[in-house]
Amino acid sequence: MIEKIFVTEAAAKYDYTKEICDRAGLEPEFIRDDTAYRKEVERFLSDPVGQGKRHLLLDVFKGEFFRKCPGTKGKVCCNYYVIDQTTNCPFDCSYCFLQSYLNLRAIRFAVNVGDLFRELEAVFKKHRFVRLGTGELADSLALEPLTGFGSKLMNFAVEFPGVVLELKTKSAYVENLPDVHGKPGRGVIGWTMEPSHVVALEERGTATLDERLEASAIAAEKGYGIAFHLDPVVFFPGFEAAYLELVEEMFSRHRTLDWMSLAGFRYEPSLKGYVEERFPGSELLDGEFLRCSDGKYRYLFPERIRFFRRLVKKVKQLSPKTPVYFCMEDARTWDLVMGENALADPVLEPIFSREGNDEKQGM
Amino acid sequence: MVKFFYKNQIRTDDRFRFHRGDVPGNLVRSVEREGILLPLIAVAGEQPLLVDGYRRFDLLSEGDSVPVRQMRDEDAAVRAAVELNMLASPYSEMEKAGIVAVVHENAWMPEREILDKLLPRLGLKGCQSVLENCINVVDGLSSVLLNVLMAKKAPLKFAARLAGEFPEEQAALAGFFSGRRFSLSQMIQAYDLLVPIRKRDGATISVIIEKLKETKGDVIDALQRMRFPKTTGIRMKLGALLLPYREKLSFPPDFEGDAFRFSCRLKSPEQAVDCARLLHEISQDSSLFRFLSEYLDND
Ligand code: SF4
Numbered sequence: 081m082i083e084k085i086f087v088t089e090a091a092a093k094y095d096y097t098k099e100i101c102d103r104a105g106l107e108p109e110f111i112r113d114d115t116a117y118r119k120e121v122e123r124f125l126s127d128p129v130g131q132g133k134r135h136l137l138l139d140v141f142k143g144e145f146f147r148k149c150p151g152t153k154g155k156v157c158c159n160y161y162v163i164d165q166t167t168n169c170p171f172d173c174s175y176c177f178l179q180s181y182l183n184l185r186a187i188r189f190a191v192n193v194g195d196l197f198r199e200l201e202a203v204f205k206k207h208r209f210v211r212l213g214t215g216e217l218a219d220s221l222a223l224e225p226l227t228g229f230g231s232k233l234m235n236f237a238v239e240f241p242g243v244v245l246e247l248k249t250k251s252a253y254v255e256n257l258p259d260v261h262g263k264p265g266r267g268v269i270g271w272t273m274e275p276s277h278v279v280a281l282e283e284r285g286t287a288t289l290d291e292r293l294e295a296s297a298i299a300a301e302k303g304y305g306i307a308f309h310l311d312p313v314v315f316f317p318g319f320e321a322a323y324l325e326l327v328e329e330m331f332s333r334h335r336t337l338d339w340m341s342l343a344g345f346r347y348e349p350s351l352k353g354y355v356e357e358r359f360p361g362s363e364l365l366d367g368e369f370l371r372c373s374d375g376k377y378r379y380l381f382p383e384r385i386r387f388f389r390r391l392v393k394k395v396k397q398l399s400p401k402t403p404v405y406f407c408m409e410d411a412r413t414w415d416l417v418m419g420e421n422a423l424a425d426p427v428l429e430p431i432f433s434r435e436g437n438d439e440k441q442g443m
Numbered sequence: 444m445v446k447f448f449y450k451n452q453i454r455t456d457d458r459f460r461f462h463r464g465d466v467p468g469n470l471v472r473s474v475e476r477e478g479i480l481l482p483l484i485a486v487a488g489e490q491p492l493l494v495d496g497y498r499r500f501d502l503l504s505e506g507d508s509v510p511v512r513q514m515r516d517e518d519a520a521v522r523a524a525v526e527l528n529m530l531a532s533p534y535s536e537m538e539k540a541g542i543v544a545v546v547h548e549n550a551w552m553p554e555r556e557i558l559d560k561l562l563p564r565l566g567l568k569g570c571q572s573v574l575e576n577c578i579n580v581v582d583g584l585s586s587v588l589l590n591v592l593m594a595k596k597a598p599l600k601f602a603a604r605l606a607g608e609f610p611e612e613q614a615a616l617a618g619f620f621s622g623r624r625f626s627l628s629q630m631i632q633a634y635d636l637l638v639p640i641r642k643r644d645g646a647t648i649s650v651i652i653e654k655l656k657e658t659k660g661d662v663i664d665a666l667q668r669m670r671f672p673k674t675t676g677i678r679m680k681l682g683a684l685l686l687p688y689r690e691k692l693s694f695p696p697d698f699e700g701d702a703f704r705f706s707c708r709l710k711s712p713e714q715a716v717d718c719a720r721l722l723h724e725i726s727q728d729s730s731l732f733r734f735l736s737e738y739l740d741n742d
Contacts, residue, residue: 123571366639368670368671370674
């Protein structure tokens with residue numbers, strides 16, 4: 081998956097850099113910094129997005145790693161915090177917004193994890209409850225065999241009560257994750273789930289659906305909470321039956337999930353060119369879309385509502401205690417699908433009621 | 444060094460014909476009236492090889508004498524031509540692609556220099572994918588479609604997409620674009636609609652275009668209807684339902700969020716009474732509410 085490792089001057093002195101290069105069995109190329117990568121490497125790539133995903137750039141990140149998930153204007157926010165330690169991902173999904181979002185094509189991995197842990201410790205001590213993850217600008221476990229970062233972070237985070245750390249992935253790399261039974265914090269492994277048809281067409285390099293389900297069973301045995309994300313829900317001929325069947329499969333493995341999120345496929349206009357150019361067999365843009373008030377394209381509102389209703393009904397039947405929430409949908413969608421006051425449902429308390437900036441009294 | 448030559452003393456080579464498409468009228472008039480003022484650029488020799496100025500050269504008569512700036516070799520002549528043209532009249536992206544491809548094909552510059560110097564000099568991003576797009580556009584486009592795109596100053600990315608089409612599809616597109624006298628944005632819009640329709644229907648572009656001949660009205664609208672049949676259906680239904688309340692009752696264009704919006708401007712108390720009557724009428728309009736419950740599957 082990773083064919084070349086580049087090490088910046090700043091990262092060269094870290095032991096972690098050597099550890100990763102040794103595990104990868106690759107001789108690193110030393111470069112001054114990320115600008116040098118852009119000038120000397122990236123611009124000579126004929127498919128910078130695809131080839132960049134096979135380049136790992138070990139670097140040092142000087143800013144803050146921890147931030148609130150930005151959400152989307154006008155959409156209901158789920159109070160999630162994110163850690164930006166890795167940006168970009170070796171997998172290659174047609175719908176991935178990173179294609180048009182990132183300005184560096186290599187996978188940038190910050191090796192100064194000591195700084196990250198110091199920053200997190202201060203945050204965890206200050207807050208009563210924090211739900212956070214690393215999967216906003218990267219897949220949390222895609223590089224696990226090379227970096228072991230997911231395990232390091234999990235080992236650290238679960239020692240803090242009130243911390244819920246989610247590692248979101250489309251891989252099956254859970255074998256080496258630590259056992260978290262009896263820890264004060266909570267470890268959750270979240271999988272993006274798609275019918276096999278979508279996995280095969282739109283998610284290059286990821287684990288198959290069966291492998292993800294299998295991995296979720298292993299993670300549960302190690303004491304992890306399990307989350308599934310039906311995000312993005314892609315409309316294709318026969319999608320309704322495929323997603324309903326998928327939900328059945330999910331709940332045949334796990335009676336209750338820590339949470340489950342739903343989101344229809346949506347895209348910024350800038351993504352279209354990448355899909356057309358890089359994924360000629362993709363069915364992603366075949367549906368009917370309308371430009372919405374936030375500038376993104378979404379499937380027709382009534383179609384989304386109709387399908388989400390069926391999906392949520394099915395989940396409620398199979399697992400009434402699983403909190404189901406929408407990612408990137410507005411309050412009206414919530415009302416129409418879940419019924420009015422759905423946001424006040426106690427089942428959703430772990431997602432919405434305990435805010436990360438809910439500071440401990442007297443501190 | 445600038446020297447005068449007769450037209451028939453100058454050699455030509457089609458590799459250097461960077462400009463395609465029609466010659467602008469003002470250039471024709473200027474050459475007719477004044478002859479050639481700005482020297483042509485050529486590789487030095489007894490019979491200089493013309494590198495820059497083909498359109499003006501073609502307008503000359505056999506016996507005309509013209510000023511020629513003579514350069515050491517092809518490489519120097521191309522560089523001088525690029526510099527000059529960038530100053531005189533900036534190239535379109537398609538013309539730039541032509542220059543880059545010809546420089547690359549003839550190895551007048553090493554690839555690295557093309558990326559480092561030529562592309563940025565032409566205002567293009569100095570990266571491999573742009574170089575490849577330039578080459579693909581020149582190699583992959585049929586001359587007919589190339590001319591259509593040149594004439595409309597199509598952007599490189601759009602031209603590169605079309606260059607990937609099979610020759611029959613390119614021929615159909617060239618005929619469609621020029622036959623309908625499309626502007627550049629209409630071409631892009633039409634192509635963006637044609638591609639998914641072709642995929643969905645398992646048809647060819649020429650078959651779709653053939654079908655369009657039967658439709659009346661704006662051809663882009665017709666393509667929109669073909670591409671988005673459900674959206675079109677909803678819009679039409681809505682249009683009919685809202686007709687009696689035109690300008691008072693509207694529906695958000697993206698169908699998101701609130702269902703209907705009612706708006707009116709009140710200038711007098713009498714108007715308020717009228718509006719109240721209208722609102723009452725709307726509330727009694729069963730067809731509207733039937734539509735809403737069907738639309739949102741509201742039980
Ligand atoms: S796994 Fe996630 S981050 Fe990686 S390519 Fe797919 S969508 Fe993007």
